[in-house]
Amino acid sequence: MDLNLRDIRAFVAVAQTGSFTRAAARLHLSQPALTVQIRRLEETVGARLFDRNSRSVALTPTGRELLPVLQKSLHDMEHVLIDARALGDGSSGTVRIACLPTFAASVLPELVQQLRKAVPRAGFQVRDVVASMVNTLVRNEEVDIGVTGGELTDSALEVLHASDDRLVAVLPKRHALARRRRVTLADLAGVPLVLTAQGTSVRAVVDGAFDNAGCTPQIACEPTYMMTAVAMVRAGLGVTILPASAREVRAEPELLVRPIDDPAFVRPIALIKKRGRTLPPVTETFVAALIERLGEGAAGR
Incomplete structure (x- = not known):
């Protein structure tokens, strides 16, 4: 027979009050019900825990030895229950x-701060990776949700929200295209480009746009990270194409941003989870805030 949390709580109450009557009142039980719990615990342990007469209740030697052990077990189990309830109601997790x-680098820090104010016990594990890796991490359940880019074809993944991110050209102020208010694909085809590496969602959109137009881009460099691409543009190695939402785009006073006058330069954005999997309540709360924020971004474009 397994130890029962109610029976342990009854034992500790009787030991602390020295009375079945007072312990029953503390636990809001009838005295016969409390007696049943103590007997059940004694049967489980295989030893008498209290010596009881008409005037007093005293711990037996076995009871005295078990009291600190069971008090600690009761404390630990009650805190497990508290933590479990917090996970279940979304006040922790x-x-x-x-x-x-x-x-x-843009939206996430503000959303994390927003959730931490509402749920102070919330924690975050963040993996900032390229789109293909986002999909893999969600599929393998190494994370619960993902914000990915590009077309999603994996049937194991469920889209919770879909949006898009327009791409822009980023170039030095003295570049020949700087005089234009908007640039075209033909303009971009005529200059050296610093494109993010194969496997990134931005590169997939750019390659698709050039392929559909029957053009071949002049690729000067292929860095993995946008910050590196921006540094290469600042050094005069070419023009890069990045999402308009990227903070790297807005952080460089020496560079200009120009819209691309072509509907093909739009990156799909999707909030995803593993199909058939239930999200933790705290993550559900975060997802609701995230969807609201992504919707605001789409409305502002």
Whole structure:
């Protein structure tokens, strides 16, 4: 027979009050019900725990030895229950998210701060990686949700929200295209480009746009990270194409941003989870705030 939390609580109450009557009142039980719990615990332990007469209740030697052990067990189990309830009602828990570096450096910090104010015990595990890795981490359940880019074809993943991110050209102020208010694909085809590496969601959009137009881009460099691409543009190695939402775009006073006058330069954005999996309540709360924020971004474009 296993130890029962109610029986342990009854034993500790009787030991602390020295009375079955007072212990029953503390636990809001009838005295016969309390007696049943103590007997059940004694049967489980295999020893008498109290010596009882008409005037007093005293711990037996076995009871004295077990009291600190069972008090600690009761404390630990009650805290496990408290933590479990907090996880269940969303007042505690960890949001495990994989997301595009663009999102991690722009929208995510504000959303984390927002949730931490509402749920102070919330924790975060953040993996900022390229789109293909976001999908892999969600599929393998290493994270619960992901913000990914590009077309999603994996049937194991469920889209919770879909949006898009327009791409822009980033160039030095003295570049020949700086005089234009908007640039075209033909303009971009005629200049050296610093494009993010194969496997990134931005590169997939750019390659698709050039392929559909029957053009071949002049690729000067292929860095993995947007910050590196911006540094290469600042050094005069070419023009880069980045999401308009990227903070790297707005952080460089020496560079200009120009819209691309072509509907093909739009990156799909999706909030995803593993199909058929239930999200932790704290993550559900975060997802609601995230969807609201992504919707605001789409409305502002």
